[in-house]
Amino acid sequence: MQDLAVSFDLTIAWALLLAFSVYVYVVLDGFDLGIGILYPLFRKKSDRDLMMNSVAPVWDGNETWLVLGGGGLFAAFPMAYAILMPALYPPIIAMLLALVFRGVAFEFRWRAASRRSEIFWDGAFIGGSTVAALSQGIVLGAILQGVEVDGRAYGGGWWDWLTPFTMLTGVAVVAGYAFLGACWLNWKLEGAIQHRVRSLARVFGIVTLGFIGAVSLATPFLEAAYFDRWFGWPEILWVSPVPIAVAVITLILARSLTTHGRDWVPFVLALALFLLCFIGLGVSMWPYIIPTEVTIWDAASPYKSQLFMFVGAAVLVPVILAYTAYAYWVFRGKMDPDEGYH
Amino acid sequence: METFLGFEAVMLARIQFGFTVAFHFIFPAFTIGLASYLAVLNAMYLRTRDETYLKLFNYWVKIFAVSFAMGVVSGIVMSYQFGTNWSVFSDRAGPVIGPLMAYEVLTAFFLEAGFLGIMLFGRSRVGPGLHMLATLMVAVGTAISATWILSVNSWMHTPAGFTVGENGQYLPENWLEIIFNPSFPYRLAHTLTAAYLTTAFIVGGVGAWHLLKGRYGNMGVRRMFSMAMWMIAVTAPLQIVLGHEHGLNTYEYQPTKVLAMEGHFQSYEDGEGIPLILFGIPDQEAGEMRYAVEIPKIGGPILNKGWNDGMAGLDTVPDELEPPVAMVFWSFRIMVGIGFLMLGAGLWGLWARWRGQLYEQTWLHRAMLAMGPSGLVAVIAGWITTEVGRQPYVIYGEMLTADAASPIAASAVGASLIAFIVIYFAVFGAGVVYLLRLMGKPPKRSEDDARDIDGPIRTAGIMPGAQSPAE
Numbered sequence: 001m002q003d004l005a006v007s008f009d010l011t012i013a014w015a016l017l018l019a020f021s022v023y024v025y026v027v028l029d030g031f032d033l034g035i036g037i038l039y040p041l042f043r044k045k046s047d048r049d050l051m052m053n054s055v056a057p058v059w060d061g062n063e064t065w066l067v068l069g070g071g072g073l074f075a076a077f078p079m080a081y082a083i084l085m086p087a088l089y090p091p092i093i094a095m096l097l098a099l100v101f102r103g104v105a106f107e108f109r110w111r112a113a114s115r116r117s118e119i120f121w122d123g124a125f126i127g128g129s130t131v132a133a134l135s136q137g138i139v140l141g142a143i144l145q146g147v148e149v150d151g152r153a154y155g156g157g158w159w160d161w162l163t164p165f166t167m168l169t170g171v172a173v174v175a176g177y178a179f180l181g182a183c184w185l186n187w188k189l190e191g192a193i194q195h196r197v198r199s200l201a202r203v204f205g206i207v208t209l210g211f212i213g214a215v216s217l218a219t220p221f222l223e224a225a226y227f228d229r230w231f232g233w234p235e236i237l238w239v240s241p242v243p244i245a246v247a248v249i250t251l252i253l254a255r256s257l258t259t260h261g262r263d264w265v266p267f268v269l270a271l272a273l274f275l276l277c278f279i280g281l282g283v284s285m286w287p288y289i290i291p292t293e294v295t296i297w298d299a300a301s302p303y304k305s306q307l308f309m310f311v312g313a314a315v316l317v318p319v320i321l322a323y324t325a326y327a328y329w330v331f332r333g334k335m336d337p338d339e340g341y342h
Numbered sequence: 343m344e345t346f347l348g349f350e351a352v353m354l355a356r357i358q359f360g361f362t363v364a365f366h367f368i369f370p371a372f373t374i375g376l377a378s379y380l381a382v383l384n385a386m387y388l389r390t391r392d393e394t395y396l397k398l399f400n401y402w403v404k405i406f407a408v409s410f411a412m413g414v415v416s417g418i419v420m421s422y423q424f425g426t427n428w429s430v431f432s433d434r435a436g437p438v439i440g441p442l443m444a445y446e447v448l449t450a451f452f453l454e455a456g457f458l459g460i461m462l463f464g465r466s467r468v469g470p471g472l473h474m475l476a477t478l479m480v481a482v483g484t485a486i487s488a489t490w491i492l493s494v495n496s497w498m499h500t501p502a503g504f505t506v507g508e509n510g511q512y513l514p515e516n517w518l519e520i521i522f523n524p525s526f527p528y529r530l531a532h533t534l535t536a537a538y539l540t541t542a543f544i545v546g547g548v549g550a551w552h553l554l555k556g557r558y559g560n561m562g563v564r565r566m567f568s569m570a571m572w573m574i575a576v577t578a579p580l581q582i583v584l585g586h587e588h589g590l591n592t593y594e595y596q597p598t599k600v601l602a603m604e605g606h607f608q609s610y611e612d613g614e615g616i617p618l619i620l621f622g623i624p625d626q627e628a629g630e631m632r633y634a635v636e637i638p639k640i641g642g643p644i645l646n647k648g649w650n651d652g653m654a655g656l657d658t659v660p661d662e663l664e665p666p667v668a669m670v671f672w673s674f675r676i677m678v679g680i681g682f683l684m685l686g687a688g689l690w691g692l693w694a695r696w697r698g699q700l701y702e703q704t705w706l707h708r709a710m711l712a713m714g715p716s717g718l719v720a721v722i723a724g725w726i727t728t729e730v731g732r733q734p735y736v737i738y739g740e741m742l743t744a745d746a747a748s749p750i751a752a753s754a755v756g757a758s759l760i761a762f763i764v765i766y767f768a769v770f771g772a773g774v775v776y777l778l779r780l781m782g783k784p785p786k787r788s789e790d791d792a793r794d795i796d797g798p799i800r801t802a803g804i805m806p807g808a809q810s811p812a813e
Contacts, residue, residue, distance in 0.1 A: 057459025060414055064455045068447045070421045075444040078436020078511070085425025085432070086748040092426055093758045096419045097765050103415035104769055107408045111776035152433055152509070153749050301437040302507070304514045309441040316448040323456045330460055330467050 010310060011300040014076040015289070017313060021072060023278050025065035026136075027180060027271050032059045034181020036102055036129020037174060038200065039122065047193055048122065050335050054188040056106055057331050061324055063099070076306055079152055080289045080299035087147040087154040088139050088161055095135035102128025130174060137173025141166035141215075144284065145222050149293040165218055172211035176274070179204035183267040190334045194263075201266060202257050209250060212277060216243070219284055225292050226284045239283050246276050346756030352747045354755040355427040358762060360729070362419055364722055365766050369413030371721045374488055374534065375541025376406050377481035379569075380461075384477045388470055394561040401562065401785035402545075405777060407462055412773050414455075416766075421447075427755065431736055431746035438504055438512045438520055439494045446494075450487035454480050485534065492533055496526035498737050499728070500595045512740070524595055528588040529728075535581045536724065539684060540717025542577065546570030546687075547714020548781045550707040555784075558701055562785030567710075568700060571691035578688040582681055586644075592728075593645055596738055598663065599731030601656045602670040604641065605631045612652040616641035621675070624668040629657055665733040669726065676723040680716050687713055 032055040042048055055062075074081045085092060105125035112118040138161060145165055148156030182201035186194060220227040229235055249272050256265040287295045300306065346354060380402055387395035421443070424432045460468055460476035468476070503519025504512045514520060549567030557563045593600040601607075605619040607629045618641040622634035642651045656664055687709060694700045736743040 057463045060411075060458055061452065061455040063414070063418065064447065064451045067418055067421050067451055068444070070425070071440070071444045071447045074421075074424060074432060074436055075440025078433050078440055081425045081436065082429035082433035082748075085422065086429050086750050089426055089748075089750060089754060089758070092422055093761065096422055097761060099418055100415040100765060100769055103418075104411050104773060107411045108772060108776060111408065111779065113779070153429065158751065158754055301440060302511070302513050305437040305441050308514065308517055309444050312445055312448055316452075320448065320452045320456070324452070327456050327459050330464050 010303065010306045011076075011296050013310060014072070014300070014306055015296045017310075017317070018069065018072045018076065019278070019282060021065050021068045023275065025062070025069055026278070027274050028062035028065060029059070030133075030177045030274070031055070031180040031184040031267075032062055033102070033129040033133050034177035034179065035185065036125045036181075037133060037178040038181050038185070038197075039126045039129070041200065042193075042196075045118075046337065050189060050193065050337060051185060052106065052109065052125070054185065054335050058327060059103075059106060061327060063103070066099075075309055076301055077289055077296065077299040078301050080294060082152065083147065083149055083154045083290060083294065084143065087156060088142055090158065091135040091138040091142070091161060095132050095139070098128040098131035098135065100128070101125070102132065129177075133174045133177045134170045137170035138162075138166045140173065140281075141169030144169070144219060144281070144291065146291045146293065149290060165222065168211070168218065169215055172208070172215055175204055175207045175211050179208040180267075180270050180274070183270045187263045187267045188335050198257065205253060205257060205270075208273075212246070212273075216280065223292055229283060229286075242276055242280050242283065246273065249273050249276065344752045346752040349752065349756065351750060351752040351755050352744050354752055354759055355747045355750075356743065358427055358755060358759045359423055361759070361766070362416065362423055362762055364725070365770060366413065366416035366420055367721065367725060368718055369409050369416060370484065370488065371537050371540045371718060372544060373406060373409050373413055374484040374537035375539075376402060376409065376545075377477075377484045378538070379541060379545065380406060381474075381477050381481040384474055388474060394565055397562050397785045397787075398566055403462065405780050408773060408777055408780065410454075410458065412770055416770070419762075425748075426758075427748050427750070428736075428746050429748040431741065434511050434741065434746075435498075435737060436511070438514050439497060441514075442490050442494045442497075442521065446487055446490035450483045450490065454483035454487070457483070488534055488537070489530060492530045493521050493523070493526050496529045497523045499523075499529075499592075499732055500525040501737050501740055512737075525588075525591055528584070528591045532581070532584045532588045532724075533721075535577055535584055536717065536721050538573065539577050539581055540721055542570045542573035543684070543687075543710075543713055543717045544715070546574060546710045550710035550714070551781070552784045553701060553707045554704065554711060557784050560784050560787050562787070564701055566785070568695075571688070571695065571700065571710075574684065575688040575692050578681070578684040582685060585678075585681060590646060592731075596732065597654075598656065598659050599665060599670065599728070600645070601659070602665045602667045602731055603674040603727060605634070605667065605671045606641075606653065606655040607631055607657060607667070609655040609657055610652040613650050614652055615639040615650045616645070616647065616653050618644060622671075624671050626664070626667045663734060665731050670731045673723040673726040673730070677720050677727060680720040680723070683713065684716065684720075 035051050035055055039048060039051065042051065070081075073084075101124040105121045105128065109118060109121040109125065112121055141163075142161035145163060147154060147160065179201065182197050182204055185197040186201055189197060220230045230239055249269055253266060253269040253273065256269060285291050287297075289296045289299050344351070349357070380399055383395050383399040383402070386392070387399060457476040457479040460473065461480050464476065465473045497520060500523045501512075502523040503514065503516040505515050507513045545566050549563055549570055552560065552563040553567060589600065589603075605622055605624055606616070607624070607626075610616050615638060617636040617638045619631060619634050619636045622631040622636075625632050639649050642649055642653075645653070647653065656667070690706055690709070691700065694703045694706050700706075732738050734742050734744065736746045
């Protein structure tokens with residue numbers, strides 16, 4: 001019994017750690033994918049150079065959290081990984097190929113010999129960032145609406161993931177990332193271009209909130225379990241702080257984007273908004289990893305595997321956070337248009 | 343069984359995995375060695391304050407950045423390929439190999455990615471000491487990454503330290519036995535050395551190109567060529583020894599693979615001795631080597647057997663457990679052939695250096711230019727040898743590849759395979775063009791080698807000389 005209690009805790013710990021790395025991925029790669037989504041709105045080469053340079057030193061580290069998310073799922077919940085990847089095959093492959101385009105664009109753009117090929121890699125950056133964000137949103141929606149499970153494998157068809165709800169979540173994530181990107185640029189840029197990204201942040205802020213509202217309203221009607229979680233009694237007492245906090249953050253965010261305060265404030269508030277959305281997702285899904293078929297305990301890898309990794313993760317994740325924070329600190333402050341190694 | 347262009351889903355999944363991992367492998371095979379080379383260049387610059395090292399660092403770091411970006415994006419694909427195309431394998435082997443891959447992310451990927459930005463952009467922001475540390479962390483990260491992933495790969499060849507659970511999952515019993523499984527130390531040493539050789543030949547090839555272009559006076563060109571030739575002289579012979587040891591280890595744990603590599607369809611009686619088959623046309627259906635060119639008897643001592651010992655051949659292995667012999671036989675020959683050419687290049691370089699003609703022997707430069715990509719070819723050939731040689735198993739002796747694939751329609755796997763092929767060739771093709779363009783330009787000249795501008799000069803007379811701050 002003692003052993004069972006310990007492994008019980010470890011599975012929850014792994015679920016939390018995975019949720020944490022997905023959250024970190026979403027907000028970090030979210031803002032640098034967002035820059036790609038905002039790219040078409042900026043035509044001047046010097047503006048685009050600045051925008052890309054503001055994330056050039058950190059995008060690779062940001063994307064590593066996606067590998068931890070995938071690798072962690074594989075290691076801690078191999079059954080869920082084995083069911084979800086085939087179920088979400090088309091959007092996952094699309095996301096990977098999109099990330100190939102936008103990842104190489106960071107380097108290739110500077111190596112392009114002609115204006116034409118530079119425009120091509122700008123297009124790759126825009127298309128790659130947008131398709132990656134859209135695919136991630138679709139993946140999120142598809143997990144929320146549930147996938148068909150047959151034994152230890154996926155039991156559904158190839159287009160099950162494609163529904164109006166997943167289209168909604170897909171577009172919502174594109175808008176949300178654009179909002180994060182605009183808030184990041186508001187922090188990192190100055191002068192006329194900062195003025196522009198600030199107004200874009202307001203626009204995408206409103207759009208993002210609209211999508212958060214739409215997804216939040218649609219979700220409880222996907223599954224009876226979600227509905228009870230949000231509207232049942234006494235559950236509503238426990239979960240109501242989430243929407244209330246969203247409202248409060250929204251008000252502060254609106255203030256920070258309309259009055260002149262510190263430039264990092266909107267970005268941090270945007271992170272908080274995403275965190276609340278994330279908590280909301282957790283509230284809906286708990287304790288399922290594939291709603292409403294597979295719980296985290298069904299999918300968990302054996303105690304020995306989870307323990308072996310957890311010892312390392314407990315030490316290494318704080319170390320990683322420390323040197324990641326250091327890397328951000330090194331490149332702190334407003335962008336200098338004359339700096340860059342290219 | 344549903345097919346796509348005549349292929350079944352499992353075959354398409356194999357082609358897709360092989361294609362994406364072969365493309366991916368090219369970049370780390372180069373960047374593992376290049377990261378270490380950059381760390382050495384930076385350290386030498388800080389130690390000697392010789393501007394040539396700094397210029398070489400700045401030259402190769404741009405090439406590194408482009409290659410590394412391609413390695414990263416093609417690597418992210420790999421971390422999801424296990425689940426998309428090999429979900430049954432992922433579910434069953436996840437408890438054993440998943441944690442090793444998680445450790446790769448935690449100990450290597452974050453380290454590389456976290457310090458890469460500082461290495462590329464941060465020299466003026468953090469100062470020379472921390473910049474050196476960042477460069478070193480990137481180099482260490484690439485090696486740690488190789489260590490974990492080769493441990494995973496080795497476990498699939500020589501599984502150890504596990505039990506099989508009721509649900510069919512492989513369950514960890516002893517982590518040390520899993521990580522340090524029998525083929526791991528050999529594979530790690532052989533593959534890391536291959537990465538260093540690959541980089542040395544690319545650096546040497548680029549140096550040779552500029553020497554052939556008449557840039558004898560560029561100190562950066564001379565030094566990169568010289569450093570590469572030293573590296574090759576040391577690692578090429580070492581690699582042959584390590585490869586041989588790895589082969590012996592494979593013979594112990596995966597004898598059918600070695601039989602396919604050596605092309606031994608037939609068994610040999612005790613007293614008969616084992617020939618070494620140099621060339622031939624493997625005919626797997628008939629179970630014989632056609633037109634075999636062989637040296638009698640010396641096959642035994644190569645496998646640590648006596649001159650007259652016999653050996654059981656592939657004729658003792660059930661047909662369905664034989665790997666595709668021709669592919670293994672030929673890819674092995676390509677790898678070994680290149681290995682001996684590399685040894686020759688190393689010796690030639692030593693001889694030219696001894697004669698004081700390292701920068702003057704045009705034929706050496708031509709040979710080195712031709713061999714620039716030889717490391718990449720050898721790495722891919724070696725990888726095909728070991729992976730195809732493991733067939734029909736995905737986990738040797740435990741799980742068949744045919745049982746490992748995702749329940750995905752052949753059309754879905756085929757369509758994504760075509761997308762991967764088209765996009766990889768387009769994107770990485772463009773990347774290779776950019777790399778070649780960067781390599782085609784010589785490193786910046788420092789003022790102090792301007793005096794050497796007019797043609798060949800005997801190396802014996804060249805001293806770095808007094809340094810003046812360049813640029």
